Amino acid sequence: MANRDPSKRGASRHSPSAVSPTPVPAPVGNKGAAKHKVNIAGQGRSWLRHHKATARDSYNRLWQTPIPTLMTLAVLAIALALPGLMYVGLKNVNQLSGEWKGDPKISLYLQQELSDQQAEAFSQKMLLRQDLIAVELVTKDQGLLEFQAMSEFADVLDFLDSNPLPAVVVIQARDGRKQVLQQLQQEFSKLPEVDQAILDMVWVERLAAFVELANRLVMVLGCLLAFSVLLVVGNTIRLSIENRKDEIQVAKLVGATDSWVQRPFIYTGFWFGLLGTVIAWLFIQISLLLISTPVSEIASLYQSGFDLQGLGFSDSLVLVIAGILLGLLGAKLAVSRHLREIEPK
Amino acid sequence: MISFTNVSKRYAEGHDALRDVSFTLDRGEMAFLTGHSGAGKSTLLKLIMLMERPSRGRVQIAQRDLAEFSREDIPYHRRRIGVVFQNHQLLFDRSVFDNVAMPLQISGYEPEDIGKRVRASLDKVGLLHKENLNPITLSTGEQQRIGIARAIVHKPQLLLADEPTGNLDPTLSAEIMSLFMEFNRHGTTVLIASHDLALISRTGRRTLVLDHGRLIQGG
Numbered sequence: 001m002a003n004r005d006p007s008k009r010g011a012s013r014h015s016p017s018a019v020s021p022t023p024v025p026a027p028v029g030n031k032g033a034a035k036h037k038v039n040i041a042g043q044g045r046s047w048l049r050h051h052k053a054t055a056r057d058s059y060n061r062l063w064q065t066p067i068p069t070l071m072t073l074a075v076l077a078i079a080l081a082l083p084g085l086m087y088v089g090l091k092n093v094n095q096l097s098g099e100w101k102g103d104p105k106i107s108l109y110l111q112q113e114l115s116d117q118q119a120e121a122f123s124q125k126m127l128l129r130q131d132l133i134a135v136e137l138v139t140k141d142q143g144l145l146e147f148q149a150m151s152e153f154a155d156v157l158d159f160l161d162s163n164p165l166p167a168v169v170v171i172q173a174r175d176g177r178k179q180v181l182q183q184l185q186q187e188f189s190k191l192p193e194v195d196q197a198i199l200d201m202v203w204v205e206r207l208a209a210f211v212e213l214a215n216r217l218v219m220v221l222g223c224l225l226a227f228s229v230l231l232v233v234g235n236t237i238r239l240s241i242e243n244r245k246d247e248i249q250v251a252k253l254v255g256a257t258d259s260w261v262q263r264p265f266i267y268t269g270f271w272f273g274l275l276g277t278v279i280a281w282l283f284i285q286i287s288l289l290l291i292s293t294p295v296s297e298i299a300s301l302y303q304s305g306f307d308l309q310g311l312g313f314s315d316s317l318v319l320v321i322a323g324i325l326l327g328l329l330g331a332k333l334a335v336s337r338h339l340r341e342i343e344p345k
Numbered sequence: 346m347i348s349f350t351n352v353s354k355r356y357a358e359g360h361d362a363l364r365d366v367s368f369t370l371d372r373g374e375m376a377f378l379t380g381h382s383g384a385g386k387s388t389l390l391k392l393i394m395l396m397e398r399p400s401r402g403r404v405q406i407a408q409r410d411l412a413e414f415s416r417e418d419i420p421y422h423r424r425r426i427g428v429v430f431q432n433h434q435l436l437f438d439r440s441v442f443d444n445v446a447m448p449l450q451i452s453g454y455e456p457e458d459i460g461k462r463v464r465a466s467l468d469k470v471g472l473l474h475k476e477n478l479n480p481i482t483l484s485t486g487e488q489q490r491i492g493i494a495r496a497i498v499h500k501p502q503l504l505l506a507d508e509p510t511g512n513l514d515p516t517l518s519a520e521i522m523s524l525f526m527e528f529n530r531h532g533t534t535v536l537i538a539s540h541d542l543a544l545i546s547r548t549g550r551r552t553l554v555l556d557h558g559r560l561i562q563g564g
Binding site: 042043045046047049050246247249250251252253254255256257258260343344345 | 394396417420421422423424428434436438447448450451452453454455456495
C-alpha cells in the first residue's frame, strides 16, 4: 500500500491483494511478515514511488499558479533573508571586535620630560615585576614614527619643533580580572615616572555589551520572523487544502489514509521552505555584494585588514535546513488543523 | 457479507435516522434499499462505509464487527468496498483514466497493473475509448458510468450504490442497472439504495424497505 510505513504493516490484512475470503483479525504480535514478504517489498517500492510522484506533483502544482507562488516565495525569502543578513552583520562585528579583544592592556604614558634612558630604565623595572607578563616600551621616536605611518596628520608634525609625544609603556597583567587591573592602574598612576595610566578595558567592555545586545536582538527578531514563515506557509497550505477539498473527500472514500492525503501538502511546505531559502540566500549574497565595496573603503580608511565575511558553506547549509524545517512544520500545522475536518459526506 | 443487528443511529441533533434495524445480506447477494427520502437509506450506507458509527447495535461486514475498526483502520476497510454516488464525485482536474485509477494508486498498485485494471474496468462500462478525456466533457450517463468504473476497478467484494440512477432517464437507468446485475453475476455482493420502484421491481431482486428509520420489509 502506498501509504504504509512498514511498522504498521499488520493492517495489510485489509489490503485488496491480501484479502482472504473470510478475513480474520490478525493475531497481535505475529504480523505475518514472512508470509507477506513479496507484498511488503512491493509496498516499499510503491511507497517510494508515491513519494517521488507526490514531490513532483506538488512542485508542478506550485507553478500552475505562478504569481501567487512567487509572491509567497518573496515573502518567505524576505522573512528568511532578514535574520540571515543580521546574522552576517553580527558575524562581522564579532570578527571586528575580536581584533580588539584579548587581555586588556594598561598604557602608561610617561612624563614628557623623561629621557629615553630613563624610560628604558623604567620599563626594565617593570619587567622585573612578577604580576606582569608583558612589558613593551614605545619610545618617543617610535611613537612618532607610528603616528606618521598611521595618521593623515603626519604633515602637521613637520610644523612642530620637537616631538610632542610621550614615551609609552604598554603592560599586560598576569591576572586579567577587572579589579586587579583597576588596582594596578591606580598603583601605576601614582608612580612619579607616569603621567597617566589608562586601562583600555572600559571600551572593550562596552563593545562586548553592545555585541551581546545585538546578539539578543538578532535572536528575538529571528524567532519572530521564523514564526511569520510558519504562518505564511501554514496559511498558503490551508488555502490549497481548501482548493482540493473534493479530491480529499473522494480520496478518503476510496480508502486513502491520513498520511496519504496529507503528503502532497507536506511536500508543498517542503518546496516553499527550500525555494524560499534559496531565494533568501541569493538576497543575502546580492546585498553583501552591494555593500562590500563601501565596507572595504571604510576598512582601508581605518587601516584595518577587515574583510567582509559572507555566509559561508556551513551557515548557508544551516539556513537551508532551517528554511525547510520551517516549511515542513508550517505545512504540518495547517494539515493537522484542517485535514481532519474534511470528511466525505 | 453484511449483517446489521439491532442497529440504531441517532444524530447529535436528536434525529433518529435508523431504529433497531436488523438484516443480513449474504455473500454474492444483490439487494435494493428503498424508502421515502429521509428514511435512512444514506445513513445505512454510511454505517457500512464507516462514515458514521451506530449509536446502538452491531454492524458486521465480512464477519468483522465494524466497532473493532479504529480510525486508522477505516481506509483499509473502505478499500474492500466500491461505492457509486448519485452525484458521481468525479474530479474534473484530471482525465477519465486518472479518476478511475485513483483507488488503485491509493492502494499502491504497480503502474503497469493500474493501466491494465483501469482499462478492463472502463471496458466493462463501455467507455474505454474515452480514457484520455476530461470527465467534464462527458454526458451525465457517461459520467455515472465512469463513477461505476472507479467503484469496481479494484474488484471489491462489496459494491454499494446511492441513487446511482437518480439523474438518468429510464433507458440509461436500465443500462446502469444491468451493469450492476452483471457484476453481481460475477460474484460481487451488491446493495443499491434507490427510490426508482419501477426499475427495482423489474429486476425481481430482494428489496429492503425503510420507513422513518425502521426496516418494514425485506429484513
